[in-house]
Amino acid sequence: MENTKNTLAVRSVSGFTRERLDQLRSYTRLTCGSLIDDAVDALWREYVAEGHELP
Numbered sequence: 485m486e487n488t489k490n491t492l493a494v495r496s497v498s499g500f501t502r503e504r505l506d507q508l509r510s511y512t513r514l515t516c517g518s519l520i521d522d523a524v525d526a527l528w529r530e531y532v533a534e535g536h537e538l539p
């Protein structure tokens with residue numbers, strides 16, 4: 485697994501998403517970046533499982 489980190493600026497998310505992100509951060513003690521990494525990984529696996537051809 486590659487450990488190279490990149491800075492990403494998020495322009496906007498809904499208030500609901502921000503509230504959930506804050507709650508997850510306090511519950512898990514993970515950073516926002518780690519939570520986003522996990523969410524993208526989970527979504528990627530779901531798409532692959534559904535048969536989408538991702539690179």
